[in-house]
Amino acid sequence: MTQTPKTIAIIxxxxxxxxxxxxxxxxxxxxxxxxxRPDIRNVKFSGRSINLAMSNRGWKALREVGIEGQIKELGIxxxxxxxxxxxxxxxxxxxxxxxxxxxSISRGVLxxxxxxxxxxxxxxxxxxxxxxxxxxxxGKIYTGATEKGAWEEYTYDIVFGCDGAFSRVRHKMQRRxxxxxxxxxxxxxxxxxxxxxxxxGSHKLEKNSFHIWPRGKFxxxxxxxxxxxxxxxxxxxxxxxxxxxxxNTREKAEEFFATHFPTAVDKIxxxxxxxxANPTSALVTMKCYPWTYWDKVALVGDSAxxxxxFYGQGMNAGFEDIFExxxxxxxxxxxxxKIFEEYQKERKPNADAIAELxxxxxxxxxxxxxxxxxxxxxxxxxxxxxxxPEKWIPSYSRVTFSDQPYVDALAIGDAQEEIMKQxxxxxxxxxxxxxxxxxxxxxxxx
Amino acid sequence: MTQTPKTIAIIxxxxxxxxxxxxxxxxxxxxxxxxxRPDIRNVKFSGRSINLAMSNRGWKALREVGIEGQIKELGIxxxxxxxxxxxxxxxxxxxxxxxxxxxSISRGVLxxxxxxxxxxxxxxxxxxxxxxxxxxxxGKIYTGATEKGAWEEYTYDIVFGCDGAFSRVRHKMQRRxxxxxxxxxxxxxxxxxxxxxxxxGSHKLEKNSFHIWPRGKFxxxxxxxxxxxxxxxxxxxxxxxxxxxxxNTREKAEEFFATHFPTAVDKIxxxxxxxxANPTSALVTMKCYPWTYWDKVALVGDSAxxxxxFYGQGMNAGFEDIFExxxxxxxxxxxxxKIFEEYQKERKPNADAIAELxxxxxxxxxxxxxxxxxxxxxxxxxxxxxxxPEKWIPSYSRVTFSDQPYVDALAIGDAQEEIMKQxxxxxxxxxxxxxxxxxxxxxxxx
Numbered sequence: 001m002t003q004t005p006k007t008i009a010i011i012x013x014x015x016x017x018x019x020x021x022x023x024x025x026x027x028x029x030x031x032x033x034x035x036x037r038p039d040i041r042n043v044k045f046s047g048r049s050i051n052l053a054m055s056n057r058g059w060k061a062l063r064e065v066g067i068e069g070q071i072k073e074l075g076i077x078x079x080x081x082x083x084x085x086x087x088x089x090x091x092x093x094x095x096x097x098x099x100x101x102x103x104s105i106s107r108g109v110l111x112x113x114x115x116x117x118x119x120x121x122x123x124x125x126x127x128x129x130x131x132x133x134x135x136x137x138x139g140k141i142y143t144g145a146t147e148k149g150a151w152e153e154y155t156y157d158i159v160f161g162c163d164g165a166f167s168r169v170r171h172k173m174q175r176r177x178x179x180x181x182x183x184x185x186x187x188x189x190x191x192x193x194x195x196x197x198x199x200x201g202s203h204k205l206e207k208n209s210f211h212i213w214p215r216g217k218f219x220x221x222x223x224x225x226x227x228x229x230x231x232x233x234x235x236x237x238x239x240x241x242x243x244x245x246x247x248n249t250r251e252k253a254e255e256f257f258a259t260h261f262p263t264a265v266d267k268i269x270x271x272x273x274x275x276x277a278n279p280t281s282a283l284v285t286m287k288c289y290p291w292t293y294w295d296k297v298a299l300v301g302d303s304a305x306x307x308x309x310f311y312g313q314g315m316n317a318g319f320e321d322i323f324e325x326x327x328x329x330x331x332x333x334x335x336x337x338k339i340f341e342e343y344q345k346e347r348k349p350n351a352d353a354i355a356e357l358x359x360x361x362x363x364x365x366x367x368x369x370x371x372x373x374x375x376x377x378x379x380x381x382x383x384x385x386x387x388x389p390e391k392w393i394p395s396y397s398r399v400t401f402s403d404q405p406y407v408d409a410l411a412i413g414d415a416q417e418e419i420m421k422q423x424x425x426x427x428x429x430x431x432x433x434x435x436x437x438x439x440x441x442x443x444x445x446x
Numbered sequence: 447m448t449q450t451p452k453t454i455a456i457i458x459x460x461x462x463x464x465x466x467x468x469x470x471x472x473x474x475x476x477x478x479x480x481x482x483r484p485d486i487r488n489v490k491f492s493g494r495s496i497n498l499a500m501s502n503r504g505w506k507a508l509r510e511v512g513i514e515g516q517i518k519e520l521g522i523x524x525x526x527x528x529x530x531x532x533x534x535x536x537x538x539x540x541x542x543x544x545x546x547x548x549x550s551i552s553r554g555v556l557x558x559x560x561x562x563x564x565x566x567x568x569x570x571x572x573x574x575x576x577x578x579x580x581x582x583x584x585g586k587i588y589t590g591a592t593e594k595g596a597w598e599e600y601t602y603d604i605v606f607g608c609d610g611a612f613s614r615v616r617h618k619m620q621r622r623x624x625x626x627x628x629x630x631x632x633x634x635x636x637x638x639x640x641x642x643x644x645x646x647g648s649h650k651l652e653k654n655s656f657h658i659w660p661r662g663k664f665x666x667x668x669x670x671x672x673x674x675x676x677x678x679x680x681x682x683x684x685x686x687x688x689x690x691x692x693x694n695t696r697e698k699a700e701e702f703f704a705t706h707f708p709t710a711v712d713k714i715x716x717x718x719x720x721x722x723a724n725p726t727s728a729l730v731t732m733k734c735y736p737w738t739y740w741d742k743v744a745l746v747g748d749s750a751x752x753x754x755x756f757y758g759q760g761m762n763a764g765f766e767d768i769f770e771x772x773x774x775x776x777x778x779x780x781x782x783x784k785i786f787e788e789y790q791k792e793r794k795p796n797a798d799a800i801a802e803l804x805x806x807x808x809x810x811x812x813x814x815x816x817x818x819x820x821x822x823x824x825x826x827x828x829x830x831x832x833x834x835p836e837k838w839i840p841s842y843s844r845v846t847f848s849d850q851p852y853v854d855a856l857a858i859g860d861a862q863e864e865i866m867k868q869x870x871x872x873x874x875x876x877x878x879x880x881x882x883x884x885x886x887x888x889x890x891x892x
Binding site for chain 1 (some may be wrong): 594612620621623624625626627628629630631684728
């Protein structure tokens with residue numbers, strides 16, 4: 001169905017905001033993107049800050065508007081985990097089948113490119129312009145230098161809130177009656193650190209791997225950048241024995257890394273300085289409903305469903321919102337009320353599912369990795385999946401390398417878990433884990 | 447322990463705000479209560495709007511500061527439910543033992559009295575003064591005529607947010623990192639209506655009863671006022687076959703009441719007019735954590751834990767917050783950081799428990815009352831409780847007529863439910879429900 005051109009404001013020039021701008025511009029709409037921050041293309045940064053893992057859903061959304069190739073040039077494919085266990089050689093776990101990989105991309109580098117591509121399509125960007133208020137039924141937005149100062153009023157046919165987990169647009173919707181909302185922080189925070197390149201520009205760790213140092217209640221990860229560096233993240237409880245609170249001197253920071261991450265400690269740049277100079281950030285799961293207001297306002301991406309990063313799906317889920325919204329627009333043409341209604345009905349359960357999957361992955365990493373039963377279960381699953389790849393696709397592959405709805409990936413994962421629960425109750429399971437009996441049990445239960 | 451006098455601001459002059467003012471004033475602090483609304487003593491109202499059910503926890507908190515007697519004069523004790531089933535005579539269920547009752551009190555009448563009592567203690571009230579912002583670490587509050595206009599700044603040693611479910615104080619705390627928050631609306635709304643007194647001032651329905659017309663997915667209730675009237679509330683889904691949405695003409699409103707509430711319809715004042723003149727309100731469960739900020743700011747009552755009204759415990763829980771806070775103050779003297787830390791640690795689980803109990807009561811009323819198995823189970827429980835009153839105290843009595851922590855009331859209720867689940871699985875339970883076998887089974891499982 002054809003579209004009558006609308007004037008559309010997008011609040012937020014991040015990854016989701018700029019991709020949505022490209023999609024809507026291609027449909028013939030007039031697009032203005034507002035952002036309270038300056039143009040990221042004029043902001044100096046190392047090109048290393050916070051790395052994303054682009055996977056199938058993200059690529060699919062980029063492909064639809066013909067920009068997959070240009071973005072791939074910014075990334076490095078990672079086809080495996082490199083696991084660093086204390087006192088062992090680093091070893092590798094393939095993510096999926098041959099050719100399957102997640103891509104490490106710097107958020108800043110990607111965002112610059114996306115804004116450039118959107119501008120090339122004819123999207124207008126208004127940087128350094130903060131939206132303080134929004135009149136939902138009339139599509140009016142109010143910007144200005146300060147909350148108490150003079151405001152500029154703009155009127156649009158449609159307003160999209162792509163302004164992230166602490167969305168101002170959602171904030172306005174939240175004050176309405178019958179708006180369900182929750183924000184839940186986990187007790188683990190994170191801090192970015194850097195492993196610089198070798199003198200010759202090469203990577204200090206294996207380049208095409210997602211490096212992980214799992215340590216039960218905390219972990220350290222490293223993702224490669226094009227310049228030969230790695231962006232590293234320490235996930236650690238805020239309080240407790242091993243925690244951001246307890247590491248309160250340079251000596252303790254150095255000792256903590258030397259003890260727990262001996263294969264990384266010497267590679268990290270300015271460890272003790274950066275540890276205290278870089279912020280400790282919190283991690284939140286944010287859910288809300290409804291996501292839309294009449295035919296006027298809609299939330300897309302983190303503003304509608306912020307999740308913890310342990311499945312690497314935050315950006316991918318946001319891009320999938322846009323891909324699916326675009327399909328719904330194609331179905332309903334100018335009926336934006338219907339479009340928004342379908343959009344939120346279809347996407348909400350999937351957003352809840354990836355939130356749940358991401359939270360579980362955090363639980364798994366933080367508390368189950370030390371449980372021998374859990375490790376045995378994973379070993380059995382893996383052996384079975386290797387032998388019967390069509391009968392047992394691991395959850396990780398469903399989420400990362402397919403475009404199956406998240407809600408189905410979660411349900412199938414639950415069914416698999418139910419089967420494994422029964423398998424793990426077989427007598428002497430630790431001894432017979434690779435027996436025909438176990439294999440037949442799974443086949444029977446499937 | 448003695449207290450150093452502090453300057454304390456309380457935001458909100460509702461029931462919790464004014465009772466907290468009385469408590470803190472008695473400890474020697476200088477108290478100012480801010481409210482955006484005018485002084486309720488100067489506002490004309492019928493004395494009928496929204497009735498509260500004061501029960502044991504509420505009375506206990508009032509008794510502690512010597513005002514129980516004065517408040518009892520404003521209320522009417524209800525010792526039973528009067529149940530109006532279609533096509534049957536109205537019948538009665540005693541709430542508890544002899545002398546146990548909940549008290550019907552008009553919110554407006556009670557609030558006026560509480561403000562008067564607080565003023566008599568030397569509390570200062572600043573009405574018509576809306577708090578727009580708060581500086582949490584410095585205890586500064588900002589008031590003014592409009593959000594964008596000039597603001598007045600006040601500095602206090604301590605600030606209490608008693609400003610209800612949509613608290614401005616909490617709203618400020620919510621923008622901080624690591625603040626957990628949720629608001630969940632149910633699909634049922636409510637509307638107030640009135641049954642006026644007889645010409646001689648007497649009540650048109652039995653005076654000392656909580657009148658209820660249960661109808662599965664919806665219900666109608668009536669609570670008596672001192673002037674002979676009843677304040678009535680219709681609880682009804684917003685959408686669906688029988689819903690606020692579907693009752694969209696005067697004829698439909700009258701037909702709905704005549705069909706479902708034939709024993710009430712002729713008694714209601716201006717039914718069709720009021721049905722459309724009075725607002726349809728939503729019901730929310732609101733949870734958050736933390737409730738306090740350093741030794742500076744604390745939330746009390748609905749601002750910390752708004753619940754649905756189906757257990758009649760909202761105000762009682764808020765008053766209990768104050769009673770318990772007062773005990774903690776007595777323990778820790780001037781250490782307000784410790785006081786606030788203990789307060790939130792002790793009260794949060796109890797607030798979650800009464801939220802859960804209240805929500806379950808809604809589920810029970812809205813979907814289980816038509817289930818014969820559920821009714822049979824309740825019959826068995828009642829028979830057993832009558833025979834063994836020390837062994838089986840119903841949840842309702844624990845919550846309403848004791849001061850057992852809500853968290854324990856919930857846990858014991860769960861344990862009782864677990865027992866009843868097993869009892870209900872006995873073969874032919876419908877035939878043998880009042881047998882010795884059933885009785886012995888419960889005794890064995892207890």
